[in-house]
Amino acid sequence: MGEQHIDNGVLTCIGLGANLGDAGAVLRAAQDALAALPMSSLVAVSPLYRSAPIDATGPDYLNAVALLRTTLDACVLLRELQRIEFDHGRERSIRNAPRTLDLDLLLYGAESIATPQLTVPHPRMHERAFVLRPLLDVLPAASIPGLGAAAGFLPRVANQRITRMTP
Numbered sequence: 001m002g003e004q005h006i007d008n009g010v011l012t013c014i015g016l017g018a019n020l021g022d023a024g025a026v027l028r029a030a031q032d033a034l035a036a037l038p039m040s041s042l043v044a045v046s047p048l049y050r051s052a053p054i055d056a057t058g059p060d061y062l063n064a065v066a067l068l069r070t071t072l073d074a075c076v077l078l079r080e081l082q083r084i085e086f087d088h089g090r091e092r093s094i095r096n097a098p099r100t101l102d103l104d105l106l107l108y109g110a111e112s113i114a115t116p117q118l119t120v121p122h123p124r125m126h127e128r129a130f131v132l133r134p135l136l137d138v139l140p141a142a143s144i145p146g147l148g149a150a151a152g153f154l155p156r157v158a159n160q161r162i163t164r165m166t167p
Helices: 023-035 074-087 129-138 150-157
Strands: 010-018 040-045 049-051 061-070 102-108 162-164
Touching: 010 023, 010 129, 023 040, 023 061, 023 074, 040 129, 049 129, 061 129, 074 102, 102 129, 129 150, 129 162
Parallel strands: none
Antiparallel strands: 010 061, 010 102, 040 061, 049 061, 049 162
16 A cells, blocks of 8 residues: 555554544545555555544544554654644644544554553553454454454444444
8 A cells, every 4th residue: 555565564553533624534644644654564444434432522433443564663653653643633632532633553563562652552442342343344363462352352342333434
């Protein structure tokens, strides 16, 4: 998908979400920005899903998951994701506030990372249908380090409203 082709590196999973403005256009632009990251190659992007906000108010979100193969260090990748968010008008005001763009580093290979800046796997990914459904579209055998098969968590989130969007 991207102009670069990276054979080695780490397969990462990035959650994309937006619920302000033209969320679909913002998510497409974010995919382009991911494809343009240095030392990285965009492998796949899930279909879009519409989901209700969780622990928040505001309009429905559009969500997707991207697979990115990269040789960037996890903390460098996080900074790049935050730069893309900022470039698309992301403001970090209050937790779970509506947002123009949210990019979450869900998985960084099979690594577990715990620093003040970054926790991987994303600590609530197994509790969110808007992460699990699109993740399993692009990586059906996804495993969450320390927890196991991502597919095993789908029954636990069956009560969360989520709809796959038609292209």
